[in-house]
Amino acid sequence: MTQAEIKLCSLLLQEHFGEIVEKIGVHLIRTGSQPLRVIAHDTGTSLDQVKKALCVLIQHNLVIYQVHKRGVVEYEAQCSRVLRMLRYPRYIYTAKTLYSDTGELIVEELLLNGKMTMSAVVKKVADRLTETMEDGKTMDYAEVSNTFVRLADTHFVQRCPFVPATENSDPGPPPPAPTLVINEKDMYLVPKLSLIGKGKRRRSSDEDATGEPKAKRPKHTADNKEPIPDDGIYWQANLDRFHQHFRDQGIVSAVANRMDQTSSEIVRTMLRMSEITTPSNAPFTQPLSSNEIFRSLPVGYNISKQVLDQYLTLLADDPLEFVGKSGDSGGGMYVINLHKALGSLATATLESVVQERFGSRCARIFRLVLQKKHLEQKQVEDFAMIPAKEAKDMLYKMLSENFISLQEIPKTPDHAPSRTFYLYTVNILSAARMLLHRCYKSIANLIERRQFETKENKRLLEKSQRVEAIIASMQATGAEEAQLQEIEEMITAPERQQLETLKRNVNKLDASEIQVDETIFLLESYIESTMKRQ
Amino acid sequence: MAGNKGRGRAAYTFNIEAVGFSRGEKLPDVVLKPPPLFPDTDYKPVPLRTGEGEDYMLALKQELRETMKRMPYFMETPEEKQDIERYSKRYMKVYKEEWIPDWRRLPREMMPTKKCKKGPKSKKAKVTGQGTSLTNPADVLKKIEELEKRGDGEKSDEENEEKEGSKEKSKEGDDDEEDDAAEQEEYDEEEQEEENDYINSYFEDGDDFGADSDDNMDEATY
Numbered sequence: 001m002t003q004a005e006i007k008l009c010s011l012l013l014q015e016h017f018g019e020i021v022e023k024i025g026v027h028l029i030r031t032g033s034q035p036l037r038v039i040a041h042d043t044g045t046s047l048d049q050v051k052k053a054l055c056v057l058i059q060h061n062l063v064i065y066q067v068h069k070r071g072v073v074e075y076e077a078q079c080s081r082v083l084r085m086l087r088y089p090r091y092i093y094t095a096k097t098l099y100s101d102t103g104e105l106i107v108e109e110l111l112l113n114g115k116m117t118m119s120a121v122v123k124k125v126a127d128r129l130t131e132t133m134e135d136g137k138t139m140d141y142a143e144v145s146n147t148f149v150r151l152a153d154t155h156f157v158q159r160c161p162f163v164p165a166t167e168n169s170d171p172g173p174p175p176p177a178p179t180l181v182i183n184e185k186d187m188y189l190v191p192k193l194s195l196i197g198k199g200k201r202r203r204s205s206d207e208d209a210t211g212e213p214k215a216k217r218p219k220h221t222a223d224n225k226e227p228i229p230d231d232g233i234y235w236q237a238n239l240d241r242f243h244q245h246f247r248d249q250g251i252v253s254a255v256a257n258r259m260d261q262t263s264s265e266i267v268r269t270m271l272r273m274s275e276i277t278t279p280s281n282a283p284f285t286q287p288l289s290s291n292e293i294f295r296s297l298p299v300g301y302n303i304s305k306q307v308l309d310q311y312l313t314l315l316a317d318d319p320l321e322f323v324g325k326s327g328d329s330g331g332g333m334y335v336i337n338l339h340k341a342l343g344s345l346a347t348a349t350l351e352s353v354v355q356e357r358f359g360s361r362c363a364r365i366f367r368l369v370l371q372k373k374h375l376e377q378k379q380v381e382d383f384a385m386i387p388a389k390e391a392k393d394m395l396y397k398m399l400s401e402n403f404i405s406l407q408e409i410p411k412t413p414d415h416a417p418s419r420t421f422y423l424y425t426v427n428i429l430s431a432a433r434m435l436l437h438r439c440y441k442s443i444a445n446l447i448e449r450r451q452f453e454t455k456e457n458k459r460l461l462e463k464s465q466r467v468e469a470i471i472a473s474m475q476a477t478g479a480e481e482a483q484l485q486e487i488e489e490m491i492t493a494p495e496r497q498q499l500e501t502l503k504r505n506v507n508k509l510d511a512s513e514i515q516v517d518e519t520i521f522l523l524e525s526y527i528e529s530t531m532k533r534q
Numbered sequence: 535m536a537g538n539k540g541r542g543r544a545a546y547t548f549n550i551e552a553v554g555f556s557r558g559e560k561l562p563d564v565v566l567k568p569p570p571l572f573p574d575t576d577y578k579p580v581p582l583r584t585g586e587g588e589d590y591m592l593a594l595k596q597e598l599r600e601t602m603k604r605m606p607y608f609m610e611t612p613e614e615k616q617d618i619e620r621y622s623k624r625y626m627k628v629y630k631e632e633w634i635p636d637w638r639r640l641p642r643e644m645m646p647t648k649k650c651k652k653g654p655k656s657k658k659a660k661v662t663g664q665g666t667s668l669t670n671p672a673d674v675l676k677k678i679e680e681l682e683k684r685g686d687g688e689k690s691d692e693e694n695e696e697k698e699g700s701k702e703k704s705k706e707g708d709d710d711e712e713d714d715a716a717e718q719e720e721y722d723e724e725e726q727e728e729e730n731d732y733i734n735s736y737f738e739d740g741d742d743f744g745a746d747s748d749d750n751m752d753e754a755t756y
Binding site for chain 1: 575576577579580582583587588590591592594595596598599601602605607608609610611635636638639640641642643644646
């Protein structure tokens with residue numbers, strides 16, 4: 001794990017789970033798999049707190065445990081899973097676009113809690129939805145269950161590995177830790193539950209500004225001691241499926257940008273047909289015949305078979321090679337080259353970065369070297385039609401930032417520099433890794449800056465929160481306009497200005513984080529796909 | 535040393551043309567320090583994307599951040615004592631639900647150790663009996679001296695017992711730890727309260743009482 005990744009993980013854990021969990025988590029990421037006592041000793045925290053922190057991390061699938069010889073249990077942190085926490089808003093928004101509010105809340109609850117049983121999820125989501133509905137209306141459990149089943153069928157949520165039911169005739173002492181198993185076919189099997197009920201609205205008398213009645217509330221929820229029908233069956237969000245969806249989205253929008261709407265619809269149809277049949281890390285989808293594609297086109301699109309064939313031929317001939325032709329049976333067999341598509345997307349990202357950082361002439365040189373693979377200094381000047389001095393300057397700038405690298409080709413076995421060719425080349429994989437590393441650093445910087453801005457204005461923020469609370473409580477008890485006005489004037493105009501600026505800055509930083517994360521997703525997918533091919 | 539300098543200027547070992555500099559040209563300056571921390575960029579960044587989706591995700595992100603802080607998974611670090619206790623703090627406390635993990639899915643060592651009701655009593659018996667044998671006598675004596683200096687003369691016995699008790703607990707920590715710090719505190723209070731049938735500090739601050747009053751008297755002597 002690089003330093004940049006560790007720093008980013010540390011910031012994420014601290015923001016979401018607090019300092020203690022952050023300390024334990026970062027220690028595990030740095031040092032690898034360790035047993036409980038060594039963690040407590042090395043981090044200097046009490047055993048009790050280490051246990052709680054590990055429970056939280058295991059619950060959220062950030063740490064896994066393994067039983068080693070002699071019954072020692074070792075805990076290992078999953079750094080890449082910690083980095084996924086950046087992408088939670090994107091997952092939830094995707095669920096909203098596909099399955100509307102119900103789906104959105106289901107995925108949100110699963111992400112916030114790590115793992116949950118189906119009945120718990122359904123109950124909580126129904127309660128939340130009921131609160132947003134108008135008075136008198138409630139959300140039925142059945143509807144939420146249906147959405148849950150649909151999510152499971154399309155593999156967006158999956159079952160967690162569970163403790164196998166062992167017979168009690170096991171003579172030896174119980175193992176120090178359960179080994180969790182999951183079967184491929186059981187992963188999306190929804191238990192037969194008959195969840196009957198409606199969401200409960202929180203009564204307004206319970207909502208209290210003082211907070212004291214809330215202390216009684218935890219005891220309320222402990223009232224329902226009836227046995228949970230699906231006890232022990234936990235569900236989690238299937239992040240890989242979401243990634244597959246993002247990847248498909250990326251390919252479709254790339255085709256739409258390059259060609260037109262119809263071709264992107266065709267590609268989207270092809271991807272949809274291969275969703276279940278193709279594993280997510282295959283280099284290309286299963287071949288689909290033109291007839292099948294024609295039958296599966298969305299209902300609104302009435303293009304004739306000939307037009308479809310023309311589009312497919314165009315797509316297959318495109319130099320970007322998103323779609324390839326693999327045979328002629330059934331009107332032509334077409335595949336989508338997933339690996340090549342990811343490669344093109346990563347390359348486009350690199351080109352765009354070079355253009356925005358160094359200018360369009362540098363971008364021209366970069367694209368030239370990409371296209372021609374290896375070029376000498378002189379050839380670069382000639383092909384790019386840029387004067388020698390500037391070309392040299394630009395090449396060296398890009399070289400120093402590691403977008404371009406030098407390839408030495410010796411003429412003689414003694415590698416004498418005067419008799420060696422020096423060729424400029426772009427190694428996409430290593431440039432992608434370098435850019436990914438920079439992205440991690442960027443997000444860490446963004447988060448730090450946001451925390452700094454918030455800390456600077458902490459006093460002002462607290463004051464404005466107090467004023468808002470006062471206004472809210474006064475409005476609830478029915479106060480006059482004049483009084484409200486007076487309270488609002490407690491915050492002076494320059495302070496309001498400062499708050500506005502703060503809010504704008506924080507929003508900008510947050511939005512930047514989300515968009516850098518999209519680049520991270522692209523680059524990570526490309527690197528992962530390339531590593532699997534090797 | 536004497537070698538190449540006299541024989542004419544240093545010659546490049548490779549063909550300088552190949553990397554683009556012509557012969558005799560002034561080479562660019564050597565960089566003598568690390569690049570600046572916040573370098574100026576020639577090109578300003580492209581503005582961020584805006585749209586319905588982006589706005590929604592932004593709102594989601596900020597809400598999620600707030601929600602996570604209120605969940606039971608967020609472990610608060612105990613704050614240091616503030617100089618003035620704010621009145622509003624009492625009313626702004628967020629009451630968090632307790633979260634109990636599913637112990638069947640976790641290794642056995644994760645479970646908090648069982649708290650036995652007999653614990654305090656038997657510990658007390660152990661403390662009085664075995665306290666001194668378990669703990670280091672030199673340490674105990676040092677602690678007693680420290681406490682006497684601070685003036686809690688009479689309480690030193692109880693605090694001593696407490697310290698022995700806690701030291702003993704920390705030594706036996708491996709065997710029967712009590713994860714619940716609250717319960718530990720309760721136990722200590724219980725022990726103290728049991729001893730405090732009478733107000734101990736009433737007339738038994740031998741060292742402090744006279745010394746303090748003497749100091750005060752010094753100023754007032756005429």
